[in-house]
Structure formats: C-alpha cells, structure tokens
Amino acid sequence: MADPGTLPSDLDGSTRAAVMADVARLAGVSHTTVSRVINGHPSVRESTRHRVRQAMTALAYRPNSAARTLVTGRSRVLGVICMDPTYYGPVSVLSAVERSARQSGYAVSIANLPGLDRRSLTDAVDFLAAQAVVGIIAITPHAATMAALAHVPAGIPIVAVEGCSGAVPTAAVDQYLGARLATEHLLGLGHRTVVHIAGPADWYEAPERERGWRDALTDIARPTPSVERGDWTAASGYAATRRILARDRLTALFVANDQMALGALLALHQAGLDVPGDVSVVGFDDAPEAAYYTPPLTTVRQDFAEVGRTGMDLLLEQIEGAARSTRRVITIPGLVVRASTARPPNDQGRHTA
Amino acid sequence: MADPGTLPSDLDGSTRAAVMADVARLAGVSHTTVSRVINGHPSVRESTRHRVRQAMTALAYRPNSAARTLVTGRSRVLGVICMDPTYYGPVSVLSAVERSARQSGYAVSIANLPGLDRRSLTDAVDFLAAQAVVGIIAITPHAATMAALAHVPAGIPIVAVEGCSGAVPTAAVDQYLGARLATEHLLGLGHRTVVHIAGPADWYEAPERERGWRDALTDIARPTPSVERGDWTAASGYAATRRILARDRLTALFVANDQMALGALLALHQAGLDVPGDVSVVGFDDAPEAAYYTPPLTTVRQDFAEVGRTGMDLLLEQIEGAARSTRRVITIPGLVVRASTARPPNDQGRHTA
DNA sequence: CCGGGTCATGTTCGCGTTAACAATGTGCGC
C-alpha cells in the first residue's frame, strides 16, 4: 500500500532514488538519450539536451556508478596503497593525491599495508583490484614493497611515489641531492666532518641519503664516521645520539629526518651541549614543526604536495592509454637554513672563498 | 585469430579475468551454486562446495564487486570524510578506521573537505553517495561541518568521530575531562593559576578544553587569565606565547595541543625562561614527538585508535539495521606527566594533603 | 507402493547502465 503519489523529489531515503528510466520518462525521451546527455555525446539536439538536464535536476538524479562500472569495465576509482600513514611525508602525499584525483573526477580508495612483506603488498593490490580500480598509486618508500611492485599484473596502471622501482613509473624527490645539500652546508660552515644518523636500511630514502652524505665527505677527502641507524622516530634519534656521544666528540650532525633530529636535539641538550654553539644539526623533510624546535631546525625541504600531484599525472597518463613506462620524475629538494647550524666552536672568523 | 588455448590461469591482463560462469563450467555446476558457495549458503553438498572452491582457486576467481553492488543495492565500501589530514589526531583516526573497516570486509573511500563550510560537507556526502557507500564516517572536529551533518539524508548511515553533533552517533574523547586533568595537575603542583592558549573557536575541541580549564580554576576560586587563541599550529602557539609574555608573568601554561605547546616552549626558551623551572607547560594529544620535546612534554593522552575503532563499531551497528541513534561513546583521556611541569618557583616544600 | 516433505541444484529474471545497431526524419543535389 505504498503511496504512489510521493513527490519524486523526495530524497530522504524513503523512496527509491531516481534512475535513468525515470529521467527519460519525465523528459519524454529514451534512456539512451539520457545516457548520451550525461556522457556528452555530440549528436543530441540542444533543446532535447536541455529538457533532459531539467529532468535530471528535478529528480535529483545521480548516475549509478556500480551499473556504470559493470558495463564499461572501468570504475572512476583510484587506489592508493600506503604504509601506516603516521609520518609526515606519506600523509602529505596522500592528501595531495586525493586532492588532484578528485579534481580529475576520480574517487580514491585506500589500502593500508599491514606489513612490509611482499605478501601484504599483493594482498593490497588484490583488494583494490577487486574494486575494479582503474589505477593504483603506491606510496611505498620501502624497498621490499617496491620490489613487489614489479610483480603486479601489467593490466593495471600503477605508479610509485616516494621510492624507486625500476619497473614502474615513479615520482620522487632527489634524496641524494638533498643529503649532499645538507652535508655541504655543514662543511661550508667549517666543520671538519659530519656525523650521520641514518634511517632504516630497508627503506628507499635511507641509503640514498646516506650515499649523498658519504659522497659529500669523500669528494673532499674528509673522514666518514661510522653511521648510527634509527627507525625514523624521535625515540630512535634520541637513542642514536646518545650512542654517538658515548663514542666520540662531534661538531656537526646530519640526521635523516626531522623527527629523529628532534630526539637528537633533546639528547644533545641533556648532555649539556649547545646547539648550534657546540654542535650543528641538520634534519630532513621540513615538517611544519621543525621551524619551532629548540632551536629551529635547519633542514632539507621536500615538496610532498608536488610529488603527489606528479604521481597523479603519471598515473593519468598511463590510464589514458600509454603503456607502462619506467619514467621517473624527480623533484628537487631545497635547504632551509634556520638556527640549528653555525660555525664549529673555536673557529674564529674562518674566511671562505 | 586469438589463441583459444590460453591457460585460464593467465593473469597478466592479456585475457579476460574469470567470472562466475567460468568457475561454474569448470566445476560442472551452475553459476548459482558458485554464488551459493561464495555467500556461504548452507544447502550445498560438501563435495560440491569443495569442487567449486578448487575451481575458484584454479581460475584465480575474484567476485566482481560492481555486479554485486548492482544486484544487491549495497556496496562493501565505507566513506570517510576528513579535513585536510595533516594533524596527528585525524590521521591516526583515519588509519584506525581503515584498519577496522578492512577487518570487517569493507573498503574505504576517502573524501577530503576542501573547506569548512556546509557546502563542502554536503558535496563530500554527495560524492561518496554517488559511489554507493554503505555508510559514512565523518572525522570533522569542526563545528560548522558538524552542524551540516544533521542535514544529510537519513537514508545513509553516518557517524561522527571527534566532535559532537546532537544529530548523529558520535565517538569522541572527553575533552572537558582532559582539560580538567591538565589544569588540576598544575594547580596540584602549587601554581596559583594557569594561563590557557586555546584552539580556534570554531572547532569542537577548543571550547570544550577551554571550559574544562575554566571550571577547574573557578571551582577553587582562582582567577582566570584571559585566553589567547591559536590555530593548532606551532607557529600560532609561538605567537600566542609571545603575546602572553608581553602581557604579564606566569608560572603555568596549559596549551590546547602539542604542536602549539612546541611553539610555546620555543618562545619561553627565547625569553630566557626555563621550563619547568620558571614556567610549567602542559599540552594536549600526546603526539609521538611530545616525549622528545625540550623538555619532554607533560600532556593529555587521547587514544585515537580506540576512537576510530569505536566509530566503526557505531557505524556497523547502524548499517546492520539499527535506526540512526544519537548514541555518544566517549573515551577517557589520561594525563602523561613528563619533564615540562614542576612546582612553581619559590615554592620550597609546600606540603599538600 | 505411493504422496508429501526436504535437500541439492538449475533456470530465469532483473539490477542500471553503455553501446552496437536500427529506425526515423530532414535537407539537398541531380
């Protein structure tokens, strides 16, 4: 005994949503014509197009994406694979990706990686593939998962962001360059050498930054102190710094990210060392907080939003027909000098060229 | 002249993926039986079930979610609406939500809010509704968007996380209690009063925390210094602290989140004030870095993961038939005492009961 | 030995959309 007289504009869920046939009936055309109007097909008379448009608004018609996906075989959904997005970098990239995806008319479905093994990566790909995503952006700065990327079926467009897999197109920041910038900044201030706290070896960025640091030193024949390693957290930066302090003295410290640098600042402070009076510190990332550490941190700035957008561009390029390339678009990082770096102690007025 | 002899297990995208009919053919049953096996229908003979399962693995069969959605009218996709997820809180919640959603067999589609107005909220809801999401979790600690939540059509289950809309079920942390904890901790140490740096007034949390702070003071008849306001960023915390220092002296400072507290620590340091020797500081959130600020920050801990899970539970409850309630599940915050708080200066051995 | 009930399975239809193809109308050249 449902009331058939209910207003068609009734949106509160009590009546079924309007479908294409309803619009067609109201506009006095066939459902095919409605479809044509929606998809911008050229051969529809202007007056008809107008009538259909009116009917659509009158009924608050929304195309059913499931039906669409079923018949075309492709959805308007992009998949994003990310590690536990708690670090500043991945989060910023995710945010930028979502933004540009929406601008291009795509929805974004996310899949967190529970672990770092190949299995969880393929699971995530399967999970997204089951949703008929039309492409995948993988924010996986982790070496093992990057390797797994090479093995995803070629049928589905995929792009890596922040990382370097030889197998798929990639958008990333030049980590090596950033590390050189940081190290050379310290050397330029007059420090004899620079101690490095690296990130976990199984992430892509960590060895790259370490390599940049090492090359900057060896290029001018400076000794390379042995590397301490953290896991990106402030806690690990703190612990690594304490190990270094127990080992020998230092005047310059390059830490592989800002959070670990924060831990380093605390350890130095607790050891009675002044930054930058006794020790200079440089970080990496330029997280928003870095400018407000005590002291404000000199660091390497990565434009994550830019990287995210670039990744989207690469993906769309692939979706729109290009075969999977191995293109690699790199973004240039920049050094942001703040108050955590200065000349080494007892270096009165050394004049550089 | 395509080769019909291609192996059915060919997954590389060159042949069409297996569908239910293929599985049925291989197992020697009808597609309906395959469907029954997939959906766990009881009346399938054990041997048949086994044959079908084998056929499914042999063909690497994946159900087509679009077809499923089309015929059942409901997808297995949840929508998450979030503000630009750069703050620690929203990110953690998003992560927790994704995790528990996947565990319950749901995919998660995200929609960033470009602005804070009602319009962008309804746009986001529309955007998700067009994907036939089966429910929405809104991480909108912003007052204006929360108000807009009340106006989304009743047809679609929705839950608010971190916030308080009278209209929809909500999972949140007791902000008021957290602020009281923080303020009373400082008062308990012997501080005569506490200065407050609040968050933006149009976010839900900010006035709640301010109210907790105010009540803690007025309950024991202490003066309530005028409130400075920031926008959650370290920069604004720094600026607010400088305004306070220019105004009058203080011994205790309660800052509405950790990032602003970081800015406060820097401003105090630069003003030559020692924390906690001269001024005690308490933050809010317990971001991972807070333990490594200089000095390590006493703060109020919110269990964001717990809140995210709770939100999911509320949503599933609603999806599985319950009408939209106005249930509100609150999580209890806790104080984490670190090195940024101490007795006020010139308070030698005050004995409290 | 036969009818009714139950279990296991198959047949058929429809979800809302796009697309290939068919059908209509309209104008223009010869």
Place this chain on the structure above:
DNA sequence: GCGCACATTGTTAACGCGAACATGACCCGG
C-alpha cells in the same frame, strides 16, 4: 521528385551477479 547522406533518436543486448522460483532426487510413514 527521388534517393542518399546525415543528424537525431530509439531498440535491444550485454555486463556479472543474486534471488525467486522450478525441478528433481531421495526419504519416510501410512
């Protein structure tokens, strides 16, 4: 004045799946 090209619109058939209904085999009691 007739036919042909083109513009516009309609008809119909998929897409892959789930559910209502139909079918057939089998068991048990009378």
